[in-house]
Amino acid sequence: MNRLLVKNVSRNFGGVRALDDVSFVVEPGTIHGLIGPNGAGKTTLINILSGLLRPSAGSMKYKNHDLHRLAAHQMASIGIARTFQNIRLFPHMSCLENVQAGQHVTSRRSLLPRLFHLPSARREDRRLREQAMATLARVGLDDKAHYQSRNLSYGERRRLEIARALSLNPSLLLLDEPAAGMNPVETHEITELIGRLREEGGYTILVIEHDMHVVEGISDRVVALDHGVKIAEGSFDEVATDPRVVEAYLGTTGTERK
Amino acid sequence: MNLLLQQLINGLFIGSVYGLFAVGYTLVFGVLDMLNLAHAAIFTLGGLIALWLVQSGGVSLWLAFPMASIAAGLLGLLLNQVAFAPLRKRSDSQFSGLISSIAMAIIFEAAALGLFGARSVRFPVGTVPIHTWQIGGITITFLQVAIVCVAASLMVTLTLFIGRTRIGKAIRAVGENERAATLLGINVNGIIALTFFVSSALGGAAGILFGLYFNNLTPDMGRSIELKGLAVIILGGMGSIPGAILGGLAFGLSEVLTVAVTGTSNLRDAVAFAVLFVILLIRPSGLLGRGKTREA
Amino acid sequence: MEYLLQFYAIYGSVINFIGINALLALSLNVTLSAGMLSLGNAAFAAVGGYTAGILSVHFNLPYAASLAGGTCAAGLVGLVIGLPVLRLRGVFLAMATLAFGEVVRLAAVNLDITGGAEGLTGIPNVTTTWMIYLVLAGAAYFIAVLRRSRLGWGLVSMREDETAAASLGIPITYYKVVAFVIGAMLAGLAGGLYAHLNYLITPRDYSFFVAVDLLIYNIVGGTGVWYGPILGAAMLTALPEVLRGLGVTAGPIRMGINGLILLLVILFLPNGLASLFERRRSSAVRAEAE
Numbered sequence: 125m126n127r128l129l130v131k132n133v134s135r136n137f138g139g140v141r142a143l144d145d146v147s148f149v150v151e152p153g154t155i156h157g158l159i160g161p162n163g164a165g166k167t168t169l170i171n172i173l174s175g176l177l178r179p180s181a182g183s184m185k186y187k188n189h190d191l192h193r194l195a196a197h198q199m200a201s202i203g204i205a206r207t208f209q210n211i212r213l214f215p216h217m218s219c220l221e222n223v224q225a226g227q228h229v230t231s232r233r234s235l236l237p238r239l240f241h242l243p244s245a246r247r248e249d250r251r252l253r254e255q256a257m258a259t260l261a262r263v264g265l266d267d268k269a270h271y272q273s274r275n276l277s278y279g280e281r282r283r284l285e286i287a288r289a290l291s292l293n294p295s296l297l298l299l300d301e302p303a304a305g306m307n308p309v310e311t312h313e314i315t316e317l318i319g320r321l322r323e324e325g326g327y328t329i330l331v332i333e334h335d336m337h338v339v340e341g342i343s344d345r346v347v348a349l350d351h352g353v354k355i356a357e358g359s360f361d362e363v364a365t366d367p368r369v370v371e372a373y374l375g376t377t378g379t380e381r382k
Numbered sequence: 383m384n385l386l387l388q389q390l391i392n393g394l395f396i397g398s399v400y401g402l403f404a405v406g407y408t409l410v411f412g413v414l415d416m417l418n419l420a421h422a423a424i425f426t427l428g429g430l431i432a433l434w435l436v437q438s439g440g441v442s443l444w445l446a447f448p449m450a451s452i453a454a455g456l457l458g459l460l461l462n463q464v465a466f467a468p469l470r471k472r473s474d475s476q477f478s479g480l481i482s483s484i485a486m487a488i489i490f491e492a493a494a495l496g497l498f499g500a501r502s503v504r505f506p507v508g509t510v511p512i513h514t515w516q517i518g519g520i521t522i523t524f525l526q527v528a529i530v531c532v533a534a535s536l537m538v539t540l541t542l543f544i545g546r547t548r549i550g551k552a553i554r555a556v557g558e559n560e561r562a563a564t565l566l567g568i569n570v571n572g573i574i575a576l577t578f579f580v581s582s583a584l585g586g587a588a589g590i591l592f593g594l595y596f597n598n599l600t601p602d603m604g605r606s607i608e609l610k611g612l613a614v615i616i617l618g619g620m621g622s623i624p625g626a627i628l629g630g631l632a633f634g635l636s637e638v639l640t641v642a643v644t645g646t647s648n649l650r651d652a653v654a655f656a657v658l659f660v661i662l663l664i665r666p667s668g669l670l671g672r673g674k675t676r677e678a
Numbered sequence: 679m680e681y682l683l684q685f686y687a688i689y690g691s692v693i694n695f696i697g698i699n700a701l702l703a704l705s706l707n708v709t710l711s712a713g714m715l716s717l718g719n720a721a722f723a724a725v726g727g728y729t730a731g732i733l734s735v736h737f738n739l740p741y742a743a744s745l746a747g748g749t750c751a752a753g754l755v756g757l758v759i760g761l762p763v764l765r766l767r768g769v770f771l772a773m774a775t776l777a778f779g780e781v782v783r784l785a786a787v788n789l790d791i792t793g794g795a796e797g798l799t800g801i802p803n804v805t806t807t808w809m810i811y812l813v814l815a816g817a818a819y820f821i822a823v824l825r826r827s828r829l830g831w832g833l834v835s836m837r838e839d840e841t842a843a844a845s846l847g848i849p850i851t852y853y854k855v856v857a858f859v860i861g862a863m864l865a866g867l868a869g870g871l872y873a874h875l876n877y878l879i880t881p882r883d884y885s886f887f888v889a890v891d892l893l894i895y896n897i898v899g900g901t902g903v904w905y906g907p908i909l910g911a912a913m914l915t916a917l918p919e920v921l922r923g924l925g926v927t928a929g930p931i932r933m934g935i936n937g938l939i940l941l942l943v944i945l946f947l948p949n950g951l952a953s954l955f956e957r958r959r960s961s962a963v964r965a966e967a968e
Contacts, residue, residue, distance in 0.1 A: 197845075224831070228831065
């Protein structure tokens with residue numbers, strides 16, 4: 125099934141319980157927001173979903189695969205792509221090359237045809253290049269295709285990372301704070317981009333975000349974590365006005381959130 | 383039994399020199415997360431400078447020793463200035479620092495070759511008073527005792543310096559987290575320069591002791607100890623000073639014992655490196671080490 | 679034509695060494711381009727060289743078979759060593775491979791079948807300059823094509839950021855082992871060629887300093903392009919000859935110049951000499967794209 129099932133996932137680091145019995149379901153084609161104050165366990169959850177960490181307990185299922193049994197590099201082949209909280213681009217490659225690097229699971233680029241300079245190899249290279257350019261265009265970076273990725277602005281680098289994730293042809297996108305550190309203009313661009321992805325269809329997206337405007341703008345459903353525990357789940361309005369969420373963000377003297 | 387004990391004592395002596403050498407190595411690694419492969423060349427130059435002072439300058443060894451050690455420390459400052467400081471801002475500073483230390487090692491060795499010639503030289507007779515003691519069938523020379531005392535006191539001083547003084551704490555702070563140290567008002571560049579000075583001075587001192595012990599100095603004498611020094615700091619744990627001391631002693635002992643047991647010196651180094659290899663696989667952080675050793 | 683033949687008569691051995699060193703430098707480049715600081719290629723050359731030599735001398739195998747044997751032996755050792763060792767990061771990997779190198783060298787010094795410290799003698803000197811350069815050309819072509827393959831893209835991605843590369847589906851450990859084994863086999867092949875060059879090989883031919891030299895060739899030449907290591911190897915192997923022509927013989931000045939070149943490169947031209955050519959090329963590409 126194309127839905128993402130997170131079931132009773134827990135993760136300990138020594139004595140610290142970073143995640144405690146977290147369960148939720150992300151329906152295919154929807155965008156799920158994941159919120160919570162710092163230290164709530166959001167990035168730990170994403171790291172577990174993308175195979176960088178193993179859960180101490182619990183399971184995760186996607187497309188009939190038990191994610192908790194897979195290694196990090198196996199996630200891409202079942203259609204899971206992610207971005208990172210502190211942007212992990214390939215600094216010495218151009219934008220285009222970053223995206224081309226992301227084509228690993230969708231390309232063959234076999235050695236033998238290339239050794240013999242076969243036309244099939246050249247055709248494939250051309251096709252992959254065009255696809256990469258198209259992906260760049262989707263995030264609005266095609267005019268900067270040959271720029272070194274480390275020379276881009278912050279907002280552009282976030283978009284490039286998303287483009288690289290898209291070049292996997294994923295069905296599940298895990299975005300870790302895509303709007304972090306952005307000014308209002310950049311934030312708007314990212315929100316628009318994610319909205320466009322939803323319109324294009326075919327993507328299930330889990331977004332960690334702190335910026336409530338972004339979460340409100342894009343999420344179909346929201347899950348809230350605090351200290352590793354799921355404290356609320358529902359539509360944005362339901363979660364935003366949930367007293368436990370308010371308390372987690374603002375403390376017991378909480379004022380009403382808009 | 384006596385033979386064994388004699389070997390143990392010998393191992394202790396050479397081990398203390400290894401330890402002194404390794405301590406400088408590990409100090410730089412602990413603070414900068416970088417391997418200074420020019421350390422062995424400074425080791426050589428320390429010994430050669432001391433020899434030159436004694437032989438051509440007529441300076442007594444008691445004076446030449448600190449003078450040459452300080453000269454070695456100054457070389458360390460030069461090394462930092464030329465080869466490491468310019469690279470610290472780079473993203474691959476660990477790797478490029480390694481390479482530039484190799485470059486400086488070659489340059490230093492060339493300088494040693496050019497200034498002191500290729501022949502092996504020795505300290506003039508009478509540099510060190512010759513006394514021997516016989517304790518229960520074991521022979522100990524004044525030189526050996528002096529070496530151990532000097533090496534031990536230097537290592538102890540360093541440990542106290544790092545552990546107890548304010549500057550020592552600053553050094554450890556820089557080693558833990560450079561940015562945080564800057565925010566705390568620590569002059570990181572100055573601390574790094576000081577670290578190099580101390581590390582190289584100790585390396586030079588080790589070179590002098592080594593030269594006295596084997597009574598044989600060549601421009602490439604650092605080469606034989608370079609790999610051993612690496613093995614020692616891996617064994618003891620990179621970044622750990624007590625580890626380097628322990629590792630040095632262990633290494634010296636195992637070297638001497640391997641020769642005693644197998645009767646030849648051929649397998650000595652092979653055993654050492656095989657052990658090193660195995661340790662890297664099983665417990666890369668060494669006996670007392672810190673620092674990430676596996677990929678994230 | 680006359681002049682060329684004369685040139686070759688005098689400098690033939692240097693030309694051969696340039697070819698062998700270039701091949702060795704290329705073998706190191708495979709792992710370097712993946713971000714692995716493995717310094718074991720001198721040891722793999724030793725494994726390949728000694729195996730090929732022993733096969734020729736003691737088993738009288740034909741040259742091609744000996745070469746193949748040496749290459750495969752090196753690859754096999756690379757596989758066995760690589761699996762445990764490639765989990766180590768940076769400096770630790772370097773030291774593990776250096777330690778391995780020393781063990782190999784010391785084994786060569788102490789075993790009878792390798793001829794001990796005096797080395798293995800009586801190897802038929804059937805390697806010709808053409809052979810070396812043919813193999814070099816083939817290896818260079820292979821490496822250049824490799825870079826554009828899926829494996830090549832994966833290796834470069836790993837060098838840039840391993841975690842991100844894994845998230846793209848790149849099997850990190852598997853690719854590291856593959857790169858390691860390819861490098862080992864190339865080094866083994868070079869070792870086998872070298873063994874049949876001059877009747878004899880000694881353990882000193884494969885020391886820790888040779889391993890460091892290979893690294894230097896790559897740094898000076900540049901690791902980003904296939905011709906970088908070749909450039910570095912050619913320049914630094916030929917340099918002593920050029921200096922000798924200028925009256926500078928072996929000794930401190932020659933050594934000092936080597937060190938100085940390396941220092942200047944790492945300080946001011948960190949991507950090696952090849953980056954001088956690449957810079958012009960990439961701005962041309964950009965101009966073309968506009």
